Every structure is written in C-alpha cells, then in structure tokens.
Amino acid sequence: MRVNLRLSVALVAMAIVACDGAAGDSVDTASPGDSAAALDTADSGDTGDSDDTGAAPDADADGAPSWASGGDPLLADCDDADPDVGPDTRRYFPAARFVRGDDEFANTSPAREISLSAYCLDVREVTNADFVPYLEARAAAGMPNLADDGSPLFAFVDDTPDTYGERLRDEGGGVYTVEPGYQTHPVVEVYWAAGEGYCAWAGGRLPTEAEWESAGRGGEQHDFPWGPTAPDCTLENYALIVDGQREPCEDDTTPVGTYPTGASAHGVLDLAGNAAEWVFDWYRADYYAESPEADPQGPDSGWVTEEVNPEGYAARLTRGGNFLTGAEFTTTYARGYEPEAAHSNGIGFRCAQTPR
Ligand SMILES: [Ca+2]
Ligand SMILES: [Ca+2]
Ligand SMILES: [Ca+2]
Numbered sequence: 001m002r003v004n005l006r007l008s009v010a011l012v013a014m015a016i017v018a019c020d021g022a023a024g025d026s027v028d029t030a031s032p033g034d035s036a037a038a039l040d041t042a043d044s045g046d047t048g049d050s051d052d053t054g055a056a057p058d059a060d061a062d063g064a065p066s067w068a069s070g071g072d073p074l075l076a077d078c079d080d081a082d083p084d085v086g087p088d089t090r091r092y093f094p095a096a097r098f099v100r101g102d103d104e105f106a107n108t109s110p111a112r113e114i115s116l117s118a119y120c121l122d123v124r125e126v127t128n129a130d131f132v133p134y135l136e137a138r139a140a141a142g143m144p145n146l147a148d149d150g151s152p153l154f155a156f157v158d159d160t161p162d163t164y165g166e167r168l169r170d171e172g173g174g175v176y177t178v179e180p181g182y183q184t185h186p187v188v189e190v191y192w193a194a195g196e197g198y199c200a201w202a203g204g205r206l207p208t209e210a211e212w213e214s215a216g217r218g219g220e221q222h223d224f225p226w227g228p229t230a231p232d233c234t235l236e237n238y239a240l241i242v243d244g245q246r247e248p249c250e251d252d253t254t255p256v257g258t259y260p261t262g263a264s265a266h267g268v269l270d271l272a273g274n275a276a277e278w279v280f281d282w283y284r285a286d287y288y289a290e291s292p293e294a295d296p297q298g299p300d301s302g303w304v305t306e307e308v309n310p311e312g313y314a315a316r317l318t319r320g321g322n323f324l325t326g327a328e329f330t331t332t333y334a335r336g337y338e339p340e341a342a343h344s345n346g347i348g349f350r351c352a353q354t355p356r
Helices: 128-140 192-201 209-217
Strands: 002-004 017-020 090-093 096-100 112-116 119-122 168-172 175-178 239-242 245-248 276-282 304-306 309-313 315-319 335-339 342-344 347-349
Touching: 090 209, 096 209, 112 209, 119 209, 128 168, 128 175, 128 192, 192 276, 192 347, 209 276, 209 315, 335 342, 342 347
Parallel strands: 276 347
Antiparallel strands: 002 017, 017 342, 090 119, 096 112, 168 175, 239 245, 276 315, 304 309, 315 335
C-alpha cells in the first residue's frame, strides 16, 4: 500500500514523496566499515617504482598513484587494484580532524571537532546510466528491483500526479531504459537500500554523514562546498525562495557536474543541490550531543516524531538539499531526514569507499 507522506522540514520544498508501508521496523545489517580491506601497498609485481619505499605507485596502471604512495591527495588513486576507480571519479581524503555541525540549528548542535579516518568519496552523484547495470544485475540474480534483504530499490511506477516523472523505465524481462536526455542526470526515486546495495555492488558503500560533511567543508568551516559565499544559479542547482515563493534555478535535476564553480575544495561536485543524497546513518535530532569523537557512524536506530506525524517513523539522513530546496537546506551542515522506505524525485546518492 502506498500512502502519501508529509515531508520532513529539511526537504519540505520537495515534490512528491511516497512511503511504502511501515518504516518503523527496519533492521540494518550494513556497516560503513564493510569494505575496509587490508592496506596493501602492492609490492608484489611492481616494476615501475620511482620512489624509495618499494611501494608500487600505480599497481593497476590507470595512470594514478596509490593513495598509499603519500603523494598529492587530489591525484591519489583510492583503489589501486581497480582501474575504473581513480581521482577523476573518486577523491581521497586523508585522515583528518574537522569541525562538524553548526550551532545555528538544534539538530546541528553542538558544533565540535571530530576525527575521521581516511576515506574516499565519489566526485559525482550516481547517474541513471550508472544505475541501470545494477538493476540488470539484480534481475539476473532473480531479484529484480530488490535488495538482498528484500527491500525495494527503485520506484518506477507513479500512481500519483507527478510533475517530475520517473526517469527509468522497467521494460520487463530484466531490461531497463533511461528516459531520453536523462542518462547523465542523478538517479532519483531510489530507496535508501538502493544506495547501500548499489554502492556495495560497485565496490564501495554509502558515506557516513560525517564523511559527507567533511568533504563539503574542505578543511574550513565554510557554509557551502565552494566557500562562505551564498549560492546563486551558477554555483548549484537549488531554488531561491523569494517572498515565500519558490523560484528554482532549473526546476529539475541537471546532468551531474554541471556546476564546476560550485565544486568543493577537493573537487567534489553537486554536494550542494541537484539531488539530495542518502548517507549511511540513521537520523536522530540529538545525535551530535552524544556521538563518538572518532568516525561517528550514527545512532543504532533513527526516529523522528513531528507535529504532522506524531506516531513517528524510522528516519535515515539525506544531505545537501536538492533542486527544489532553498539555500539553507543546501549547506554543508544541514541535516535532511526521510523514512527509510521513502523515495522522491529529489533524492539520490553517491558512494564512498575505504581506501584499499
Ligand atoms: Ca592506480
Ligand atoms: Ca584505480
Ligand atoms: Ca547533491
């Protein structure tokens, strides 16, 4: 059964969101540490060393040296065993401390310094074209549109009037197509399980919200990925709210990477706006008051009760706002939340991984 769902405060400007069934009993079995691998510096078989450590600078010969080589992080290969992963697709973030949160909002307080282990984050949001092979793989495995735990991955059919139609079509027989013109747009209408499942299938995982925020902050306490200045329609795909009226820049998603001037200090694109992004963590408004100082991964469960939704629901986090949200929801620190069993034309995701 599908019911209309009232939107959370952070994503109130979003268009249709629907919720399938009860969202209060989900069991999470994934962990952001799943993909951590031995830190192999790939001495075996290296023939082209130019350093003195004996570590291979480019074991997979994709033109990028391993992150373990200790060179420029912006040029580092996060996965030196996979030629499809390199600094053009996934950026390496060395272990660091940063100030998470902002005292502006109750749910982003207190702002305080925390530490993160090294991680890597996709330069771009996952696109429709990226997502199709995953759906095909699920179908070939006998689980079309289902994650391993049976959770739905994607909403193809919309039985409600929708200004922004779904961009993927289920042709039947395990065949999926992208609506013309939307190949390089971020995939949206995905459930949280789709982000978790896709990223694992692609050799990674969803970022934690702390990793996502640190990537946006870029070593500073900037409000936006590009810096301290307010957004405009050359920096991100969002909506201006003028006298209570929404004036979207584009009124739809845009191809990923459309706003290079809005890149973060580390070259990560579309963190602010375009598609809001599922992250790993469950959401609780007071989590920052109690979270560990090192590598926080969120509470064990999420819960939100609202005036409009007094019975409450299990909530996952989204980050970055989207093409229909105002500037204040597209900051590096704003925390969006939705039921785990929600999907929307404004929510997608990007992947992270632990360096290997
Ligand atoms: Ca390499
Ligand atoms: Ca590589
Ligand atoms: Ca985004």
